[in-house]
Amino acid sequence: AQSVTQPDIHITVSEGASLELRCNYSYGATPYLFWYVQSPGQGLQLLLKYFSGDTLVQGIKGFEAEFKRSQSSFNLRKPSVHWSDAAEYFCAVGGDDMRFGAGTRLTVKP
Amino acid sequence: NAGVTQTPKFQVLKTGQSMTLQCAQDMNHNSMYWYRQDPGMGLRLIYYSASEGTTDKGEVPNGYNVSRLNKREFSLRLESAAPSQTSVYFCASSDVLAGVGADTQYFGPGTRLTVL
Numbered sequence A: 001a002q003s004v005t006q007p008d009i010h011i012t013v014s015e016g017a018s019l020e021l022r023c024n025y026s027y028g029a030t031p032y033l034f035w036y037v038q039s040p041g042q043g044l045q046l047l048l049k050y051f052s053g054d055t056l057v058q059g060i061k062g063f064e065a066e067f068k069r070s071q072s073s074f075n076l077r078k079p080s081v082h083w084s085d086a087a088e089y090f091c092a093v094g095g096d097d098m099r100f101g102a103g104t105r106l107t108v109k110p
Numbered sequence B: 001n002a003g004v005t006q007t008p009k010f011q012v013l014k015t016g017q018s019m020t021l022q023c024a025q026d027m028n029h030n031s032m033y034w035y036r037q038d039p040g041m042g043l044r045l046i047y048y049s050a051s052e053g054t055t056d057k058g059e060v061p062n063g064y065n066v067s068r069l070n071k072r073e074f075s076l077r078l079e080s081a082a083p084s085q086t087s088v089y090f091c092a093s094s095d096v097l098a099g100v101g102a103d104t105q106y107f108g109p110g111t112r113l114t115v116l
Helices: none
Strands: A003-005 A010-012 A019-021 A022-027 A034-036 A044-049 A056-060 A062-068 A073-078 A087-093 A103-110 B005-006 B012-013 B019-025 B031-037 B042-049 B065-068 B075-079 B089-099 B101-107 B111-115
Touching: A003 A087, A010 A019, A019 A103, A019 B019, A019 B089, A022 A073, A022 B042, A034 A062, A034 A073, A044 A062, A044 A073, A044 B101, A056 B012, A073 A087, A087 B101, B005 B089, B019 B031, B042 B065, B075 B089
Parallel strands: A010 A103, B012 B111
Antiparallel strands: A003 A022, A019 A073, A034 A044, A034 A087, A056 A062, A062 A073, A087 A103, B005 B019, B019 B075, B031 B042, B031 B089, B065 B075, B089 B101, B089 B111
């Protein structure tokens, strides 16, 4: 069965610093991979997705993620974090039977 | 476009009571989903419906029932609520890409349920 691991429960970065959130997955076939963001009290919003093709995908709000099949990873990156990026981030794998990671909470220091 | 709407936003139940959470989408999506979100556990799929008239169990279906009333609406019913069902419930909908399966899921704002 597919599964997702987000090793970091909570990350704190300074505003303007770079960010990398880790995601490892287990999936039997070609994975469909997603990153979602959740602001407090809100539903989830898609940041980016990978189905096939170029392994570096660009998303909204300046985020990007790189699919590495050999490492079963799909890490999320941003070169310069803004205070408004503080939120919880979820990696997910699959189609109809989607599996989400436990999430990484991002705190941004001024 | 309202997107995905859920009612109610908040609910408090006593153990053993029943209730139905309502979800509707206006994006003409085929697939709809119910998740629960608990601290430290991410979102877990309860049930999903890949098309009108079909439903399938997800990761944590026990204690729940669903109805895909029509293409727009997908309800979640708790027949006899238990404290372990205290959670935030999210409904989502998705279109389907040919050859891929379900695409991006669009989420409602959630229902915060407390069972005493």
